[in-house]
Amino acid sequence: MKFSSDIVIGLEIHVELDTKTKLFCGCKRRTTEEPNTNVCPICLGHPGTRPVLNKKALASALKLCLALDCDLSKELIFSRKSYFYPDMSKNFQITQFEKPLGSKGKLQLKKGKIVNLTRIHIEEDPAALIYPKGMKGSSYILIDYNRAGNPLVEIVTEPELTSPAEAREFLNQLVSILTYLKIFDINTCTIKADVNVSIKEGNYQRVEIKNISGFKELEKALTYEVTRQKTLLRRGLKVKMETRGWNEAGKTTISLRTKETEADYGYIIEPDLSTIDITDELIEVMQKEIPELAQQKSERFVKEYKLDKVDAQVMAMELELADLFEKVAEKIDPKLAARWLRKELLRVLNYNKKTIREIKFDEKEIIELLSLMQTKTISETTAQRIMEKLMSEKFSPKEYVKKEGLIQVSSESEIRELCRRVIKEQEKAVKDYLAGEEKSFHYLVGQVMKLTKGKANPILTDKVMREELKTAK
Amino acid sequence: MLKEHIKKVKSGEIKLTEYVKEVLDKCKSINKELSYFNTICKKEALEQAKEVEEKIKSKKAGKLAGLIITVKDNLCVRDVESTAGSRILKGYKPLFDATAIERLRKEDAIIIGKTSCDAFGFGSFNTNVGLDFEIPKNHQDIERVTGGSSGGSAGITAVADFVHVAIAESTGGSIESPASFCGVIGFCPTYGRVSRSGLISYANSLDKIGVMTKKVKDIAPVLEIISGFDEKDSTSLKHKINLKSDVKKLKIGIIKESLGKGIEPEVKKAILKIIEKLRKKGFICEEVSLPITFKYGVPTYYLISTSEASTNLACLSGLRYGQEEDPKGKSFAEYFSEVRSKHFNDESKRRIMLGTFARMAGYRDAYYIKATKIRTKIIEEYKKLFEKYDVLISPTMPVVAPKISEVKKMTPLQNYMMDILTVGPNLTGMPHATISAGDKEGLPIGLMATTDHQEEGKLLQFLEIIEGLQ
Numbered sequence: 001m002k003f004s005s006d007i008v009i010g011l012e013i014h015v016e017l018d019t020k021t022k023l024f025c026g027c028k029r030r031t032t033e034e035p036n037t038n039v040c041p042i043c044l045g046h047p048g049t050r051p052v053l054n055k056k057a058l059a060s061a062l063k064l065c066l067a068l069d070c071d072l073s074k075e076l077i078f079s080r081k082s083y084f085y086p087d088m089s090k091n092f093q094i095t096q097f098e099k100p101l102g103s104k105g106k107l108q109l110k111k112g113k114i115v116n117l118t119r120i121h122i123e124e125d126p127a128a129l130i131y132p133k134g135m136k137g138s139s140y141i142l143i144d145y146n147r148a149g150n151p152l153v154e155i156v157t158e159p160e161l162t163s164p165a166e167a168r169e170f171l172n173q174l175v176s177i178l179t180y181l182k183i184f185d186i187n188t189c190t191i192k193a194d195v196n197v198s199i200k201e202g203n204y205q206r207v208e209i210k211n212i213s214g215f216k217e218l219e220k221a222l223t224y225e226v227t228r229q230k231t232l233l234r235r236g237l238k239v240k241m242e243t244r245g246w247n248e249a250g251k252t253t254i255s256l257r258t259k260e261t262e263a264d265y266g267y268i269i270e271p272d273l274s275t276i277d278i279t280d281e282l283i284e285v286m287q288k289e290i291p292e293l294a295q296q297k298s299e300r301f302v303k304e305y306k307l308d309k310v311d312a313q314v315m316a317m318e319l320e321l322a323d324l325f326e327k328v329a330e331k332i333d334p335k336l337a338a339r340w341l342r343k344e345l346l347r348v349l350n351y352n353k354k355t356i357r358e359i360k361f362d363e364k365e366i367i368e369l370l371s372l373m374q375t376k377t378i379s380e381t382t383a384q385r386i387m388e389k390l391m392s393e394k395f396s397p398k399e400y401v402k403k404e405g406l407i408q409v410s411s412e413s414e415i416r417e418l419c420r421r422v423i424k425e426q427e428k429a430v431k432d433y434l435a436g437e438e439k440s441f442h443y444l445v446g447q448v449m450k451l452t453k454g455k456a457n458p459i460l461t462d463k464v465m466r467e468e469l470k471t472a473k
Numbered sequence: 474m475l476k477e478h479i480k481k482v483k484s485g486e487i488k489l490t491e492y493v494k495e496v497l498d499k500c501k502s503i504n505k506e507l508s509y510f511n512t513i514c515k516k517e518a519l520e521q522a523k524e525v526e527e528k529i530k531s532k533k534a535g536k537l538a539g540l541i542i543t544v545k546d547n548l549c550v551r552d553v554e555s556t557a558g559s560r561i562l563k564g565y566k567p568l569f570d571a572t573a574i575e576r577l578r579k580e581d582a583i584i585i586g587k588t589s590c591d592a593f594g595f596g597s598f599n600t601n602v603g604l605d606f607e608i609p610k611n612h613q614d615i616e617r618v619t620g621g622s623s624g625g626s627a628g629i630t631a632v633a634d635f636v637h638v639a640i641a642e643s644t645g646g647s648i649e650s651p652a653s654f655c656g657v658i659g660f661c662p663t664y665g666r667v668s669r670s671g672l673i674s675y676a677n678s679l680d681k682i683g684v685m686t687k688k689v690k691d692i693a694p695v696l697e698i699i700s701g702f703d704e705k706d707s708t709s710l711k712h713k714i715n716l717k718s719d720v721k722k723l724k725i726g727i728i729k730e731s732l733g734k735g736i737e738p739e740v741k742k743a744i745l746k747i748i749e750k751l752r753k754k755g756f757i758c759e760e761v762s763l764p765i766t767f768k769y770g771v772p773t774y775y776l777i778s779t780s781e782a783s784t785n786l787a788c789l790s791g792l793r794y795g796q797e798e799d800p801k802g803k804s805f806a807e808y809f810s811e812v813r814s815k816h817f818n819d820e821s822k823r824r825i826m827l828g829t830f831a832r833m834a835g836y837r838d839a840y841y842i843k844a845t846k847i848r849t850k851i852i853e854e855y856k857k858l859f860e861k862y863d864v865l866i867s868p869t870m871p872v873v874a875p876k877i878s879e880v881k882k883m884t885p886l887q888n889y890m891m892d893i894l895t896v897g898p899n900l901t902g903m904p905h906a907t908i909s910a911g912d913k914e915g916l917p918i919g920l921m922a923t924t925d926h927q928e929e930g931k932l933l934q935f936l937e938i939i940e941g942l943q
Contacts (some may be wrong), residue, residue: 041568047673048549048567052707080784082832086805091787125616140800143792222701266832268780268841271677272669274707 003159003204007226009167010196012153015178016189017060023124023151024051024094030188035130035144043149044233045089050272057151058276061101061122062286064153066199067177067293070102070120071187075277078270079124086141087126089148095123097267101278105155107177108295109169110313116158125150141324159196164222167195168215175215176294176317187357193218198231202239209253212246221246225253292416297322305334314342321345321354327363332370340370344387352391360394369397377401379408381454410457412464415448417454419468422447430472475540475691478636482539483529484735489539492923493522493583496541496635503632507615508607511546513586514553527580529925535580537698541637544589545623547594548640548682549671550574553584557673558622559592559603561816562795572706573640573670573682575698580698582638588625590816592640593782594675596802597650597891599624601820608877611654613915615873620651623685627651627659630685630774638695639685643773644675646895648683649907653869653919656909658936659685660692663926664902665710667696668703671699674785676778677708679899689908689936696929710927717931723938725751725862731867731894740868743911743918748847750942761865765854765898769847774896775889776831776844783828786821789813823885852901857923869896869907869919898923904932908939 019029025042042049058076065072079097104115127148132140155174161167167361175191178184184191193212198204207229212221231238242252292300298316301307308317315338316322328337345366349356371387378386378401384395386406401407409415422444423430433440448461481487504510528534528874547557547566551574556562570578576586589609591601598623600608609624611617612632619628626639628651641648645662652659661683669680684695693716700714716904727748732741748758790814791797798815800808817825831840860867871894880888898905903923910920920939924932 008677022803044793046567046794047565047788048555048569048571050670050674050706052705082787082810084787084790084806086792089788089793091790092784153537264834266784266829266834266837268784269678269845271781272674272706272708359516384653469908 001467003198003200005162006200007162007164008159008198008204009161009164009222011155011157011167011170012160012194012196013155013171013174013188014192014194015155015174016191017057017151017153017183018185018189019056019060019151021054022149023054023122023150025059027149029150031146033146035117035146036140038146039148043089044145051094051270053273053276054151057122059286059289060151060181061120061153062278062282063181063183063290064155064178065102065105065120066283066287067181067210067290068102068105068107068117068120068155070105070117072278073099073101073103074281075099075275076101077275078273079267080270081265081267083265085126085131086143087148089127089145093124093126093275094270095154096121107157107164107170107173109173113166115160115170118156118158120153120155123152123154124148125152137413138334159198164219164226167222168219171215171218172317173294176319179319180291180293186355195221195222195227197229198239199233200225202229203232205239207239208243210243210245210256217246217248220251224251228253240372266464294319294322301325305329305338307334307338311338311342314346317443318356324356324363328370330364331367332374336374337366337370340373341366343353344384348387348391354391359391361390363392364398365390372397372401376410376457377407379456379458381449381458382406382408390453405451406455408457409452409455410460412460413455415461415464416468418448418451421463422451423468423472430469434472435468441469444469474636474688475638475686475694479536479538479540482525483534484531487539489526489529489583490519490522492635493518493540493541493585497566499587499633499635500629504639506610507612507628507632508566508609509589509619509628509632510543510586511556511558511589511606511625512554514550514584515639517553517795518583518585521583523577525583528581535582537577537582537694540582540695541633541635542582542584542640543586543588543626543629543637544574544584544640545590545626546675547590547642547675548574549673550587553587555673556585556603557593557816558590559821560605560796561603561789561812562673564796565794567671569671571682572668572703574671576698577640577695581843588623588629588639588641590625590647591622592821593673593786594622594644594647594680595820595824596621597646597888598875598877599651600877600880601818604816604818610877611668611874611916613656613874613917615875617916618654618877618880620654620870620874622647622651623659624651626685627655627657630657630687631655633687636691638691639740640699641684641685642672642680642682643899644679644681644778645899646892648685649869649905649919649921650891652685653907653921654874654917656912656917656919657685657687658689658692658906658908659683659919660696660906660932660936661898661904662696662700662714662929663707663710663776663904665706666700666714666904666929668701668706668709670703670705670709674781676781677785678781679774679778679902681899681902689933689940692936693933695788697877700882712927715930716933718928718934720863720931720934722756723815723931723935724861725756725758725935726858726862726865727758728865728867729760729762730764730767735871735890735893736868737872737913739913740871740873740918743913744866744868744920747910747920747939748941753939754938754942756938759862761858761862763854763858763897765847766851766900767893770851770896770900771889771893773844773847773851774892774900775827776840777848777900779824779828780832780841780844781828783825783832786817786825789817796941848900851897855897855903855923856925863924863928863931865923868910869894869921873916873918874914894899894921904929906932906936908936909943910939
């Protein structure tokens with residue numbers, strides 16, 4: 001293959017689908033119970049059992065393929081991928097080989113770049129292996145079959161990503177689509193990536209890194225690996241074709257095995273699952289269930305609410321945020337709502353290390369808060385503080401403002417009085433200001449804010465302070 | 474026979490518990506001599522008999538109340554050791570009944586035991602039994618084989634002097650071969666007709682559950698119960714089985730290749746005699762040809778069946794069920810290799826190796842994939858004949874039951890070639906049956922009949938005609 005970019009990255013992403021039960025049996029998909037309690041003869045691979053397809057998982061995978069513009073296979077066929085490993089109850093995995101459900105898909109990144117998708121297919125999750133004394137130090141391993149047979153979709157990209165940050169963005173966009181389709185729940189479903197990465201200097205010799213979970217970890221692992229490869233080459237060494245693992249704690253990749261040849265999985269058609277025709281009728285039904293996705297939504301936000309393009313993109317990326325915005329925009333100037341949600345809400349969320357799903361308030365509180373601000377009843381500073389407080393408890397901002405006496409001071413005479421008092425008390429700052437030190441002006445305004453506990457109308461305070469300083473000359 | 478028996482059970486003329494006790498004693502002594510059972514489940518059978526008796530008292534007994542059933546050991550019976558005839562599964566007591574068994578139980582049939590088979594169904598003579606298992610013997614001559622792989626099913630059907638139906642299974646001829654060698658009727662319905670849920674798979678795309686009986690009319694009442702869609706097996710057929718047919722004059726095709734080279738003269742003679750009788754009765758019997766089937770049937774069958782089998786048997790690795798070894802100091806690969814080396818018999822190992830080879834990268838297209846394509850051609854070849862004929866007939870086996878010592882001298886290839894007549898309908902998944910057509914010095918000769926998919930009714934009609942000739 002011919003590459004031109006300095007870094008070439010391809011992703012293989014495993015997404016756990018949000019279904020009630022496992023892919024081929026009636027066990028629950030989700031369990032917090034004791035190991036090996038959420039199991040049945042089918043997911044334990046007992047002789048005589050056979051798989052029965054979970055139709056919901058197929059519907060979810062179909063929706064994803066349609067949302068990602070895939071060519072759909074005319075029929076759903078599963079295969080057995082054979083290899084002996086203790087996490088596989090049957091020593092083969094039921095997956096798809098010759099005819100993946102979807103192929104030739106596309107996903108668009110923010111700046112318009114299209115990433116081509118090789119294939120999307122459905123498969124079952126193996127069991128979890130537990131190393132009681134770590135990977136290297138354990139003399140035995142434990143197997144927990146609770147998650148064995150969970151429904152996964154595997155999404156394989158072409159090697160078209162050109163930086164770790166781009167890979168992270170890809171994952172972000174993908175999760176946005178999965179969430180919009182309501183086929184993935186970030187709180188209960190896992191998403192893992194296997195990546196392959198190569199660099200120009202290394203003649204694009206490919207290294208695979210297995211099993212990375214999380215967006216940040218993906219970017220970190222890739223960044224580390226690119227640096228590792230560059231360092232090797234600088235020291236005159238070669239990049240070996242190998243499979244590495246990401247050590248989250250040590251922030252390094254470690255060699256797992258050097259690949260001489262591709263493994264031979266001896267695929268055969270899974271003869272226990274009858275072929276399911278992917279009919280035009282079925283596709284039509286699924287197509288109807290696909291909602292407006294982030295990209296379309298963000299375009300609509302620009303058109304309908306006249307939002308700035310970046311604001312619209314940020315707002316549309318997360319379904320919950322987009323929904324919240326549209327509810328707020330019914331009552332509040334959309335531009336103010338967008339700016340406030342994007343800047344203030346996300347800032348406060350970030351600071352508290354919370355996601356939008358974890359907040360206790362809804363649009364009602366935000367509308368109250370923003371209308372208080374829109375009518376200049378409270379200052380922006382006060383609004384920010386109320387927003388911070390809303391993170392830990394739910395209350396009515398309107399009543400809170402009344403109770404705490406936080407209504408903005410907008411009386412010019414009152415503010416002038418305060419400005420004069422500050423000028424009198426802060427001789428040094430006034431002197432500095434008059435000597436041309438603009439910083440001191442902000443300090444003086446800050447003092448007025450301090451006296452009013454942030455309630456002074458900032459624009460008015462600015463204006464009055466300048467006037468008063470002029471006379472102070 | 475069957476219907477009268479059930480009537481007598483329901484009327485109380487037959488005291489069921491006593492009757493079952495007698496049957497169990499008979500089976501025990503039969504087994505000592507002929508080795509038809511891997512397990513006789515005395516305790517469970519007697520418990521069931523008691524339950525059914527209670528139901529009879531309250532007039533709630535099912536359609537098959539008191540019918541004695543034996544089950545090939547590759548079908549799961551809840552809480553009863555189910556080994557598929559292999560030592561590696563010693564100790565495996567399924568947590569569930571196979572759907573066929575569940576349905577029989579619901580109608581109050583009594584399950585008395587698990588019958589002998591070649592390990593996992595890998596054989597045509599029942600000589601490839603698992604390590605520590607006995608080879609079942611032909612009741613006509615104990616030096617000879619019963620045929621396989623459902624040898625125990627055929628043997629017990631032949632010798633039972635009580636009303637009994639055997640639940641057997643065929644992948645490439647495992648019902649037909651033993652039924653033919655033991656002189657009973659073996660009936661294998663359309664693929665998917667009987668749910669495979671609970672069948673310890675040999676080759677999933679070929680495995681079919683069927684029955685063996687002494688009389689044709691005993692087939693339908695049991696088939697009716699065990700057939701039908703089952704949500705636990707997505708390949709099971711949704712169409713309801715039709716067991717009635719009264720085609721005025723069935724048109725019969727005689728498979729030319731089946732009466733050619735390699736067929737024992739006495740076998741050929743017996744079949745020709747039947748054809749003569751049929752013609753005299755006014756049936757149109759014409760020669761037909763299945764060239765692709767006879768040229769490629771056996772290799773196609775062995776490539777597909779071993780490919781699937783080698784993946785099915787992968788789960789037997791000494792974890793969770795069956796035989797175990799001491800894992801101390803061994804890697805996973807060393808551990809499962811030890812378990813498998815120790816407890817699989819030679820034929821199981823041979824088929825695992827053959828199948829693994831046939832699906833390896835580089836060979837897969839030439840063997841496994843090509844075989845699946847030829848299979849489609851074979852189906853087309855049969856379908857074409859069924860546009861003109863109702864039934865196709867041939868001998869069931871090219872020979873009468875050989876001696877155990879003779880089979881042991883055969884090369885694997887000679888052995889596999891014995892399936893040449895039975896692989897056709899098995900690859901196409903069409904209903905087929907064997908019925909006695911005479912004998913050679915007391916050793917039964919079978920005639921095999923095949924009908925189109927879903928035409929079990931026509932097949933039964935034809936079997937009645939043959940039964941009436943004798």
